[in-house]
Amino acid sequence: MRELILAMAMTLDGFVSGPEGETEWIFTGDEEAIAWKVENAWNASLHIMGSRTFEGMARFWPTSTNVFAPAMNQIPKAVFSKRGAAILPKAIDAAPSGEPQPGADSWSTAYVASDDLGEEIARLKAEDGKPIIAHGGATFARSLIAHDLVDQYMLMVYPLALGRGQPIFSDLAQPRRLQLVSTRVFPKGAIAQVYRRA
Numbered sequence: 001m002r003e004l005i006l007a008m009a010m011t012l013d014g015f016v017s018g019p020e021g022e023t024e025w026i027f028t029g030d031e032e033a034i035a036w037k038v039e040n041a042w043n044a045s046l047h048i049m050g051s052r053t054f055e056g057m058a059r060f061w062p063t064s065t066n067v068f069a070p071a072m073n074q075i076p077k078a079v080f081s082k083r084g085a086a087i088l089p090k091a092i093d094a095a096p097s098g099e100p101q102p103g104a105d106s107w108s109t110a111y112v113a114s115d116d117l118g119e120e121i122a123r124l125k126a127e128d129g130k131p132i133i134a135h136g137g138a139t140f141a142r143s144l145i146a147h148d149l150v151d152q153y154m155l156m157v158y159p160l161a162l163g164r165g166q167p168i169f170s171d172l173a174q175p176r177r178l179q180l181v182s183t184r185v186f187p188k189g190a191i192a193q194v195y196r197r198a
Contacts, residue, residue: 003132041071061101
């Protein structure tokens, strides 16, 4: 049985992006924070995401030499989309820049989850292995949270208040208590906060 971990970057006032999806504030260049995130990315047997996040990542990671690229390319993926297999990229090797990296073809062979969200997550959790890591989009994260499908929240909280933006806890039917498991403060002020269901 695999657990589902939601990995998100968040501002002090609880937004995961600005109103138009702005996320440039995430890229602080904090090497310790980056190393922590890379280590956690490798601690997955599956990366899952919504369709918009998948499409953006499938254009970027296959030819990237970024430190996150090996984990993002080599670990299997699942994309949640009603479009079916049409969401999958056709030819990674035809990417506009750079050579395909090891594991790049995993984007074109990702599992496409098109059925009920809860049923699909239950099927994926039923398999053995390391945790499933979910990557937002705010919309996908809100759906996972609203349906109480997340076992652990891995939040990187940045020392910034946006005032307005995209929240992920706004669709809760009632308050949800969480238990703080760990915290870690990084040199440039970000704090990793890991929570589980209370």
